Amino acid sequence: MSDEEVRSFLAEQRTLQCATIGPRGWPHLVPLWYVPEGLELLAWTYRKSQKARNLERDPRATVGIEAGEQYHELRGVMMECRVELEYDRDALEQFGLRLFSRYFGTLTDDVRQMVAAQAAKRVGLRFSPVRIASWDHRKLAAGTY
Numbered sequence: 286m287s288d289e290e291v292r293s294f295l296a297e298q299r300t301l302q303c304a305t306i307g308p309r310g311w312p313h314l315v316p317l318w319y320v321p322e323g324l325e326l327l328a329w330t331y332r333k334s335q336k337a338r339n340l341e342r343d344p345r346a347t348v349g350i351e352a353g354e355q356y357h358e359l360r361g362v363m364m365e366c367r368v369e370l371e372y373d374r375d376a377l378e379q380f381g382l383r384l385f386s387r388y389f390g391t392l393t394d395d396v397r398q399m400v401a402a403q404a405a406k407r408v409g410l411r412f413s414p415v416r417i418a419s420w421d422h423r424k425l426a427a428g429t430y
Contacts, residue, residue, distance in 0.1 A: 286419040288324070291362055294419070295321040295350065299388070301328075302349040303412075305339035313339055319412075320383045324364075326412040329380045337370070337408050344368045348412055353422065360421040364414040371409030378404040 286294065300316050307313040313335055319326045326348065330337050340346065346368050351361035371377060381400035386392055392400075 286360070286362070286421050290421070291417060291419050292321070292323060294352070294360065294362055295324070295326065298350045298352060300350070301326065303328075303336060304347045304349070305336050306343050306345070307335065307339055308342075317410075318384055318388060320380075320387050324414055324417070326364075326366075327380055327383065328410045328412070329377060329384065329407045330410060331406055332372075332408045333406075340368050340370060340410065344370070346412060348414075357422050357425065360419075360423060362417065362419045364412065364418075365416040366412040366414050369411040369413065371411065374404050377407050377409050380404075380409040381407065 299318065301319050302314055303317050304312045304314045315336055317328045317330065319328045321327075336346075344367055346366050348364045348366055349361065351359065353359040353361075371380065378401050381404055382392060382397065385396055385400055389396065
């Protein structure tokens with residue numbers, strides 16, 4: 286995919302798979318909701334989660350996002366990322382509001398209050414890619430590879 290196709294794909298999709306390195310050296314793979322900012326991705330998680338602890342120890346992650354059911358429809362993006370952790374409560378509240386806005390649309394007062402309460406328990410994650418690989422099998426099916 287071109288850079289523009291990758292950006293468009295990231296904006297269309299809703300869930301990423303995040304792989305970090307666990308304390309025993311094994312990959313730890315979990316799904317996350319995210320907000321795209323160009324080629325960077327924003328997410329949040331509980332501060333006590335395994336992925337947060339893994340990223341505090343080693344701020345590298347591999348992110349995978351995919352779509353398609355049949356082989357000729359498969360497309361996706363894999364990004365090797367440096368991950369910046371955010372602990373500031375006001376910044377975390379903004380992360381949360383952006384996530385909930387993306388996934389649920391209108392932010393009611395109840396949602397805003399819930400996000401504000403959650404911010405105290407969360408850590409923000411900014412995934413900045415250092416290497417990107419992408420594929421789009423629809424181009425193979427059309428003979429445009």
